[in-house]
Amino acid sequence: MKPTNINDPEYFHKVVDCQYACPAHTPVPEYIRLIAAEKYTEAYMVNWESNVFPGILGRTCDRPCEPACRRGRIEEEPVAICRLKRVAADNKGEVNHLMPKAPEQKNGKKIALIGGGPASLTVARDLAPLGYEIHLYDEWHKGGGMMRTQIPSFRLPEEVLDEEVNYIIDMGIHTHFNTYVSSMKEILDKGYDAVFVGTGAPRGRDLKLPGREEADKNVHIGIEFLADVAFEHRDKVGKKVIILGGGNTAMDCCRTSRRLGGDEVKVVVRSPFKDMKASAWEIKDAKMEDIPIMNNMPPKEFVVEDGKLKGMIFGNVRAEYNEEGRRKLIPTGEPDVFIEADDVIIAIGQDNAFPWIERDLGIEFGKWDIPVLHKTTFQSTNPKVFFGGDAAFGPENIITAAAHGHQAAISIHLFLEGKDLVYERPAPMTNLVQQKMGIHEWMYDSPVVEDLRYPVPHEQKTITLTNRKIEVELGFSQKTGFKEAQRCLNCDVQTVFDTKSCIECDACMDVCPTSCITFTQNGDEEDLRTRLSAPALNLTQDLYVSSDLPTGRVMVKDEDVCVHCGLCAERCPTSAWDMKKYLYEVTKTYAMPVPMEI
Amino acid sequence: MTYIKPTFRHPALPKNKISFAKADYEGAISTLCAGCGHDSISGSIVQACYEMSIEPHKLAKISGIGCSSKTPTYFLSNSHGFNSVHGRMPSVTTGANMANRDLIYLGVSGDGDTASIGMGQFVHAIRRNLNMVYIVMNNGCYGLTKGQDSATADFGSVSKPGSVNQFQAIDLVGMALELNATFVARSFSGDKTQLIPLIKAAMSHPGFAFIDVISPCVTFNNNKGSTKSYDFVRDHIEATSVLDFVPQKDEITVSYEEGNSATVPLHDGSLIELRKLSPEWNPTDRYSAFVRLQKAKMKGEILTGLLYIDPESTELHDLMGTTDVPLNTLREAELCPGNATLESINQNFR
Numbered sequence: 001m002k003p004t005n006i007n008d009p010e011y012f013h014k015v016v017d018c019q020y021a022c023p024a025h026t027p028v029p030e031y032i033r034l035i036a037a038e039k040y041t042e043a044y045m046v047n048w049e050s051n052v053f054p055g056i057l058g059r060t061c062d063r064p065c066e067p068a069c070r071r072g073r074i075e076e077e078p079v080a081i082c083r084l085k086r087v088a089a090d091n092k093g094e095v096n097h098l099m100p101k102a103p104e105q106k107n108g109k110k111i112a113l114i115g116g117g118p119a120s121l122t123v124a125r126d127l128a129p130l131g132y133e134i135h136l137y138d139e140w141h142k143g144g145g146m147m148r149t150q151i152p153s154f155r156l157p158e159e160v161l162d163e164e165v166n167y168i169i170d171m172g173i174h175t176h177f178n179t180y181v182s183s184m185k186e187i188l189d190k191g192y193d194a195v196f197v198g199t200g201a202p203r204g205r206d207l208k209l210p211g212r213e214e215a216d217k218n219v220h221i222g223i224e225f226l227a228d229v230a231f232e233h234r235d236k237v238g239k240k241v242i243i244l245g246g247g248n249t250a251m252d253c254c255r256t257s258r259r260l261g262g263d264e265v266k267v268v269v270r271s272p273f274k275d276m277k278a279s280a281w282e283i284k285d286a287k288m289e290d291i292p293i294m295n296n297m298p299p300k301e302f303v304v305e306d307g308k309l310k311g312m313i314f315g316n317v318r319a320e321y322n323e324e325g326r327r328k329l330i331p332t333g334e335p336d337v338f339i340e341a342d343d344v345i346i347a348i349g350q351d352n353a354f355p356w357i358e359r360d361l362g363i364e365f366g367k368w369d370i371p372v373l374h375k376t377t378f379q380s381t382n383p384k385v386f387f388g389g390d391a392a393f394g395p396e397n398i399i400t401a402a403a404h405g406h407q408a409a410i411s412i413h414l415f416l417e418g419k420d421l422v423y424e425r426p427a428p429m430t431n432l433v434q435q436k437m438g439i440h441e442w443m444y445d446s447p448v449v450e451d452l453r454y455p456v457p458h459e460q461k462t463i464t465l466t467n468r469k470i471e472v473e474l475g476f477s478q479k480t481g482f483k484e485a486q487r488c489l490n491c492d493v494q495t496v497f498d499t500k501s502c503i504e505c506d507a508c509m510d511v512c513p514t515s516c517i518t519f520t521q522n523g524d525e526e527d528l529r530t531r532l533s534a535p536a537l538n539l540t541q542d543l544y545v546s547s548d549l550p551t552g553r554v555m556v557k558d559e560d561v562c563v564h565c566g567l568c569a570e571r572c573p574t575s576a577w578d579m580k581k582y583l584y585e586v587t588k589t590y591a592m593p594v595p596m597e598i
Numbered sequence: 599m600t601y602i603k604p605t606f607r608h609p610a611l612p613k614n615k616i617s618f619a620k621a622d623y624e625g626a627i628s629t630l631c632a633g634c635g636h637d638s639i640s641g642s643i644v645q646a647c648y649e650m651s652i653e654p655h656k657l658a659k660i661s662g663i664g665c666s667s668k669t670p671t672y673f674l675s676n677s678h679g680f681n682s683v684h685g686r687m688p689s690v691t692t693g694a695n696m697a698n699r700d701l702i703y704l705g706v707s708g709d710g711d712t713a714s715i716g717m718g719q720f721v722h723a724i725r726r727n728l729n730m731v732y733i734v735m736n737n738g739c740y741g742l743t744k745g746q747d748s749a750t751a752d753f754g755s756v757s758k759p760g761s762v763n764q765f766q767a768i769d770l771v772g773m774a775l776e777l778n779a780t781f782v783a784r785s786f787s788g789d790k791t792q793l794i795p796l797i798k799a800a801m802s803h804p805g806f807a808f809i810d811v812i813s814p815c816v817t818f819n820n821n822k823g824s825t826k827s828y829d830f831v832r833d834h835i836e837a838t839s840v841l842d843f844v845p846q847k848d849e850i851t852v853s854y855e856e857g858n859s860a861t862v863p864l865h866d867g868s869l870i871e872l873r874k875l876s877p878e879w880n881p882t883d884r885y886s887a888f889v890r891l892q893k894a895k896m897k898g899e900i901l902t903g904l905l906y907i908d909p910e911s912t913e914l915h916d917l918m919g920t921t922d923v924p925l926n927t928l929r930e931a932e933l934c935p936g937n938a939t940l941e942s943i944n945q946n947f948r
Contacts, residue, residue, distance in 0.1 A: 073609070074606045074609065075606070439632075440601070447604070448604035448606065450604075450605060503633065503820075503828045504828065504832075505634075505637075505638065505814070505816065505828060506637075506641065506788060506790065507632055507633045507637055507638070509641070510637050510638060510640070511627070511628070511637070513603050513606060513607060514606055514607060514608045515607070515608040515611060515620075516608070533608075534610055534611050535610050537610055550832065551832060561608055563604055565603075567627075570632065571637070572632055572633065573631065573632045573633025573634075573816040573817075574633065
């Protein structure tokens with residue numbers, strides 16, 4: 001193999017599994033260390049810079065970081081990254097003075113943001129400090145978008161949401177609330193210099209089955225049901241409720257129903273449990289609230305008697321998978337099942353919808369009516385119009401919306417400065433800092449803690465089920481937060497190898513607890529992976545290969561289960577190994593270098 | 599401060615034939631200087647015992663005093679151990695071995711512990727062909743007392759402060775050959791591919807198996823001019839052979855070119871497979887080993903690898919005709935012949 005190029009900013013970034021998996025690339029170990037040091041405000045700001053909504057995400061994030069966490073590869077459970085984020089948000093001090101401010105003197109350019117959700121708010125956050133005049137349009141009376149309409153209060157209290165939305169609105173954003181934008185043409189005609197579309201995926205899918213129309217009064221679309229509850233247009237549901245669908249919206253609908261008078265709430269999914277789209281922890285929380293989840297039962301018919309919904313009929317299937325892993329549901333032949341219901345909530349997915357964008361404005365739409373966008377810049381075929389969040393490539397999650405928002409903001413800024421959106425895009429900020437303090441001392445807490453993941457305490461069910469506004473999860477205490485933070489392996493503290501200093505004494509290879517390091521003859525990757533101290537079977541993790549050493553061998557380190565304990569560097573007599581902290585930050589608009597004026 | 603080794607191990611590491619993981623053969627984290635050659639030797643011992651599927655309670659590690667003799671703490675935590683008096687490792691091992699012939703005895707010593715204070719013990723253990731592995735971690739200096747030249751420091755070798763050694767060195771390998779040791783080898787801590795099979799072969803050899811391992815002292819003897827530094831050893835190393843240890847009943851997978859290869863069968867059915875690098879040398883011919891060793895010395899080479907092995911070796915217990923069962927398991931019933939026998943003996947003298 002060729003020697004690894006550690007000057008490539010992505011090499012060490014990839015070693016920080018959580019950060020690499022995060023769409024917004026939040027420097028996770030960095031803020032976890034700050035939490036362990038009780039520097040909650042600083043930890044909050046590290047988060048805020050990167051993902052804009054730490055308090056919200058600390059409760060609701062889809063956590064792509066956690067399945068990626070290295071801890072999950074050496075023991076069963078990853079670090080509770082998401083819950084630690086909440087610890088930072090819950091315990092932070094005053095942060096207002098740390099937020100970027102919008103200048104009094106504007107730069108004369110106006111930008112419209114359509115939709116008040118996480119993507120638009122991120123664009124506003126990134127562009128307002130540069131002096132842009134930002135106009136935010138939303139159909140509701142407050143900002144937040146789907147975070148407000150689709151996430152129930154027992155998961156995300158309104159105060160938390162308002163606080164973080166207002167940090168942005170307070171940057172002097174011109175809000176046009178209670179304004180449904182029905183024509184893109186009208187917006188463009190108002191002379192905005194750029195338009196950002198962050199309207200999400202607002203259309204919940206319906207289910208056309210016999211009896212659907214007759215039962216209409218008691219059949220609801222999941223996201224509309226949640227929005228009605230959030231805006232207090234609805235405070236009751238029937239005693240018996242069926243929820244159709246196996247995603248997170250279904251989980252929110254069933255738990256909300258439990259709080260609105262639903263005593264017998266059932267979730268029915270047509271596929272097997274293991275194919276359910278909902279996050280494992282949301283399924284667990286639903287089950288904790290006595291909600292049975294029935295699988296392999298496709299709905300067949302709404303049963304209506306005397307104009308009133310009585311229940312639904314379901315079939316029975318089993319799943320078969322072909323060689324490509326494609327699923328086929330095959331009827332088992334068992335008799336159909338009738339389940340009684342007063343209300344049925346359909347939560348089987350949602351789609352983008354752009355009925356309000358006229359098709360003669362130069363904005364091209366492709367397959368499934370999704371706008372044609374540049375993958376990196378989020379620019380549409382009309383150079384003035386940008387998309388982000390669920391509106392861009394279909395339903396994702398809040399953290400992805402924030403990531404899109406940052407990139408779209410950079411694009412809009414470059415566009416309005418007359419620069420190239422791709423070639424003049426700023427590189428990420430990276431920094432590699434030595435951690436050595438003494439022979440056995442590092443600036444980070446190197447010993448590896450063996451604790452298992454700490455569970456998050458919940459409020460008593462008897463209390464939470466009576467009021468939909470009482471938050472279920474109580475969050476970690478500072479003490480538990482510290483202990484959980486200590487489980488972090490500090491993957492951002494990199495093992496950096498200097499070939500020239502190595503005397504090939506093998507000390508690192510002998511001491512490495514997880515057998516990551518090997519000195520051997522070079523070969524191609526496939527061959528090398530089988531010849532190491534421990535077989536390198538995880539192909540998603542790179543091999544760190546040195547250039548040739550004096551004996552003709554090379555150092556090969558399998559990054560897979562390195563626990564970043566620093567023992568290789570401690571046992572290295574020549575500091576050929578060193579522990580260096582790698583910070584990778586996606587460059588934000590307000591941190592972009594300003595060209596010198598001539 | 600990290601003096602604790604994390605307990606996490608690579609999940610894909612295999613277990614050996616008796617279901618032990620390599621971690622089961624490890625010891626406490628080393629407190630020797632970072633980069634010490636001795637740690638590599640410890641690592642090789644761990645690897646050899648793991649690969650040989652030795653039950654940890656079937657092995658005793660015995661040492662004297664010195665940096666080298668601290669190392670048994672850093673390997674085989676689940677085995678028996680005795681950290682004895684300076685230079686007295688061989689006599690403690692002799693006693694233990696006499697009492698229980700069922701264990702594998704791994705003696706660990708250093709150049710001071712063997713070539714100075716323990717010389718008398720060393721030579722007599724060889725004479726008796728005591729069944730043990732005797733490893734000398736040889737760094738040519740007294741590391742624990744700030745690096746003075748030891749008795750194995752080569753003539754003309756330059757110490758860290760710059761003084762040149764005026765005394766002749768004791769060549770432990772030559773001495774072992776001279777005293778008719780039945781297994782003599784030399785190796786280098788930085789060459790595990792050679793050292794691990796040597797340790798395995800030594801453990802399988804019935805009788806005194808001696809391995810002199812050159813092990814650089816990174817703190818006091820890794821300077822320019824030293825003949826026991828990593829660089830010097832690597833520049834001057836010369837191997838007798840490339841060897842492979844084939845345990846009992848395992849299939850032979852290495853095949854060396856005919857004419858150069860040699861196979862030495864060991865007592866227990868295992869084999870040493872060699873690819874000879876010097877044609878005039880024969881591993882079972884003591885004279886050829888002498889010649890090869892002297893040649894290397896004259897050329898300024900450090901000759902490593904297996905130098906000599908006596909496949910017909912008879913160890914001390916067999917020489918003395920002791921009973922097959924360990925002496926420490928014999929109880930009164932076996933040891934006391936009884937009154938009737940005593941009476942009959944007494945009758946003979948009447």
